[in-house]
Amino acid sequence: MNARSAPATKSYETVIGLEVHAQLLTRSKMFCGCPTSFGAAPNTQTCPVCLGMPGVLPVINRSAIEFSVKTALAFGCRVNRACRFARKHYYYPDMPKNYQISQYEEPLAEEGWLEIEVGGGVKRIGIQRLHLEEDVGKLVHEGTLETAHASLVDYNRAGVPLMETVSKPELCSPEEAAAYLRAFRAVLVYLGVCDGNMEEGSLRCDANISLRERGAKELGTKVEIKNLNSFRNVQRALEFEVERQARALDAGERIVQETRLWDADRGYTRSMRSKEYAHDYRYFPEPDLVPLELEPSFIAEIQANLPELPRARRQRFVSQHGLPPYDADVLTQSRALAEYFEAAVRDFPNAKVVSNWVMSELLRVLPGDDEAAIRATKLTPLRLAGLLTLIDDGTISGKIAKDVFEKMFRSGDDAASIVKREGLTQVADTGALERIVDDVLAANPRPVDDFKKGRSAAKGALVGLVMKATQGKANPGLVNSILEEKLSKA
Secondary structure, rough: OOOOOOOOOOOOOEHHHHHHEEEOOOEOOOOOOOOOOOOOOOOOOOOOOOOOOOOOOOOOOOOHEEEEHHHHHHOOOOOOOEEEEEEEEOOOOOOOOEEEEEOOOOOEEEEEEEEEEEEEEEEEEEEEEEEEEEEEEEEEEEEEEEEOOEEEEEEOOOOEEEEEEOOOOEEEOOOHHHHHHHHHHHHHHHHOOOOOOOOOOOOOEEEEEEEOOOOOOOOOOOOOOOOOOOHHHHHHHHHHHHHHHHHHHHOOOOOOOOEEEEEOOOEEEEEEEEEHHHHHHHOEOOOOOOEEOOOOHHHHHHOOOOOHHHHHHHHHHHHHHOHHHHHHHOOOOHHHHHHHHHHHHHHHHOOOHHHHHHHOOOOOHHOOHHHHHHOOOOOHHHHHHHHHHHHHOOOOOOOHHHHHHHHHHHHOOHHHHHHHOOOOOEEEEEHHHHHHHHHHHHHHHHHHHHOOOOHHHOOOOOOOOHHHHHHOOOOOOHHHHHHHHHHHHH
């Protein structure tokens, strides 16, 4: 089915809720001491506890609790002083115990919100609950899912702390859903609780969507979409599903409550299984873990140490540094990038110039908003500020500065050392430049004649020839001034 081939004939309201699963950046798993690092050889990060061997007892990871409380507070949630783990029963090959330790009736936190920017305005989306659970393993199919001769199981991921956050059904379009997920990810990365890597599966999203006739009070039949591993795929899958459901309703068909998989290559969703209800999982309190009680002082300490969050920082960049909203949005996509920018501005107090270089040059050589790469780069904020100072005081031109930038990024040397070592200081001696300009004018009579005939572009060609003659070291402003004077007398 082509989601865009024919528009629906009736007007429907779209209702979307997102369930976001985030692997927490703890060093060990939720209930045992096994490491959580990504990329290890299959089944090398397991133990009797995370493999569900008989007689083992789980122990709660304190860091996972701290990270989850921190996230809940950032989203304005009510953190419950008492919460409890439960067993969620279902069978799947990648779940070694045939039940998952999760939370159900007594979650860690409830009733929060996240603000998103859509259509030039701000919309607040409610968060229903935030709870902790253990992740499951991973199936590796030999071939496609439909044609695989065998499926292998890697239990390295089984037991990794997983934080699930469920939004209220208050998203009204695929665009809003994608905006919510972007804003959500930015908060987690700022807090340092999740790396937000959707490709590696450390941030995953399931979308629940239903349609109802415009003005109706009751929600339509809910369909869950899985296998959404990027912002773009979240939006594409929901766009397809809106069209699919609208056409079915137009034709008088009944929407079935089910779970569907998104096929990114083919651009459509397909049925996976009928959607389960909560009672299908036979939840009951986890008998091996006592109820968890959080002291008010524990919650208060975490609250007091929350960092400035993305939206607040974005607004401050506009008001304090005078940046355009677009620049502020790019620079606050990660905490490391925002801190890099502000550190550079402290040493070179021209925010817009720093912003231009960070966005056009630094992000060109670094992998986007990757926190670790930004913090590890040899080209520190202080060194970038030093380079911009050399441009500002006329020591080097902007063109030379870009070459120096590349050398700084590779070597970690400061700009002044590179400029001195390689003799890149800008030529700003008026007498010397006048002699070079005279030589260029004498050797190139044609562009001089073109200029006299009113072809202003000829002047640009002459500037280029002078810059070439000086190997790009001439002060462009001074070259323009000298040429202007000499051409006016020619």
